[in-house]
Amino acid sequence: MTSLILRCLLLVAVVAISSGNGVRYTANWTSIDSRPLPVWYDESKIGIFVHWGVFSVPGYGQFSEWFWQSWRDAHRADEVEFMKKNYPVGFTYADFAHDFKAQFFEPDDWAEIFEASGAKKGLHFGLYHSLYDWFHPLYLKDKASGYKTQEFVFQKALPELVNLVMTYKPELIWSDGDWEAPDTYWNSTEFLAWLYNDSPVKDFVVVNDRWGNGCYCKHGGYYNCADRFTPGSLPNHKWEKCQSIDYHSWGYRRNMKLIELMDLPTIITDMVYVVALGGNYLLNIGPMEDGMISPLFEERLRGMGAWLGVNGEAIYSSKPWRVQGENTTVPVWYTSKNNTVYAILLEWPSKLLFDLAAPKTSADTNVTILDDPSVPLKWVSTTPTGLVVLMPDIMPVSPGRGWVLKLEGVV
Structure with missing residues (x-):
């Protein structure tokens, strides 16, 4: 009964109600893909990606933001050994939350650093959202059915997305975690039709292309394709390269080394290549669990901003x-x-x-x-x-x- 009620509520959310702008999008990729990309996104060129969460507490692993999966699902030797050496038997991932105190987090300080980086797109508010969930019982149940059931979608993923939009009104939604199931399982086109037609951000929201297995570099708004996507020639569709200053991880690693970080000339070279080929550049940092941004990351961001302060005319709106x-x-x-x-x-x-x-x-x-x-x-x-x-x-x-x-x- 609960599932049926949630399905009905979601149906109400995506039923078209005239928006008055004369353009309506239907829940299929031909229609969704025909929506023009809001101009602000292409003009901005530069953005800042932030990976910050409970995973920042251990701050360890090949990809620290994947620590839970690497430890409890993949059983990677490094993460398993790290836990044996540093935490007692019976310690769970949720226990890390006790140390995720963010005691030094100052949002105004973050905003000042992002503005100093020259990331005009960073002044447009975007949200990351992972469709799938490693250990959610409803997702694992749907997965076991071969994605013939959609309990996780209707009870968690789509209500969560709608709530994020209604509550925070993001100007950009960076979807991820889509690759295990097709877009028909995620009901992606239904959500995007509602987002473009009737949501409070319908006129200016931008989305990427990660909406189901087989979608990336093919459907959605701008194209991310793979992480660190770097085409060899000029694409015929607006695209973005997401790149982390830390070559190894998107989340903060306490054991990162200077040689494992992009230096400023490398960042400028990468950014210029991306913009020359029509892309946007999304540069990632991973803050520490206490809310501080590593001085190394801050130095790189301010250095990029200083370069753009002189040369941004060649980048923004180009x-x-x-x-x-x-x-x-x-x-x-x-x-x-x-x-x-x-x-x-x-x-x-x-x-x-x-x-x-x-x-x-x-x-x-x-x-x-x-x-x-x-x-x-x-x-x-x-x-x-x-x-x-x-x-x-x-x-x-x-x-x-x-x-x-x-x-x-x-x-």
């Missing part, structure tokens, strides 16, 4: 250019905005005369460097395309190891 990159002398990636092209150099040229092969100059061409935009740089055109730029005598200081030439009046 579009891929007709040529995404070249490597004639140093690695160069291109972005564009209106009638301006930005050449992003990831190494400083060894000679003052620097060749760019792709741009076609005109009588209106003007070249500046964003480190000193008030001073035009001298240049001459080459045939059949390209130009040679006289670079500044002194290399501008750039801890991120990236410099941007602004090319106006080129095609």
